Amino acid sequence: MPAQEHVCGHWKDTLVQVQAKRWLHLVGRREGAELRGSLQPFARGAVVTTSHFSKAAINEAREEGKNPIVLIDGFRLSRVVRDEDFSSAN
Numbered sequence: 499m500p501a502q503e504h505v506c507g508h509w510k511d512t513l514v515q516v517q518a519k520r521w522l523h524l525v526g527r528r529e530g531a532e533l534r535g536s537l538q539p540f541a542r543g544a545v546v547t548t549s550h551f552s553k554a555a556i557n558e559a560r561e562e563g564k565n566p567i568v569l570i571d572g573f574r575l576s577r578v579v580r581d582e583d584f585s586s587a588n
Contacts, residue, residue: 512542519547527554530567537565544568546575 517533519525525547533543543565545551550571551559559567570578 513538513540514542514544516544516546519545519549521547521549524550524552525555526552527558530555530558530569534565534567542566542568544570546570548572548575 515533515537517529519529525545530543530545533545537543545555545559545567547570550573551569556569559569
């Protein structure tokens with residue numbers, strides 16, 4: 499699969515705002531809710547962590563009637579790094 503085209507946080511005319519958490523404990527509901535509240539109009543949000551998300555965080559991210567927030571935990575992040583093979587990047 500080809501890599502996604504991206505420029506300065508944009509994917510095909512979509513602004514993506516990311517919040518990164520380098521935590522050992524669970525990332526909770528508040529972090530997703532705060533990111534959603536700070537999104538620019540028409541922006542998409544993502545929370546990336548080296549840890550994991552609480553059930554409340556997952557429910558908040560998927561809550562109907564609100565802009566969805568993408569959650570990327572440490573396991574998923576490690577797969578992205580592995581699959582992208584950053585070791586051979588220029």
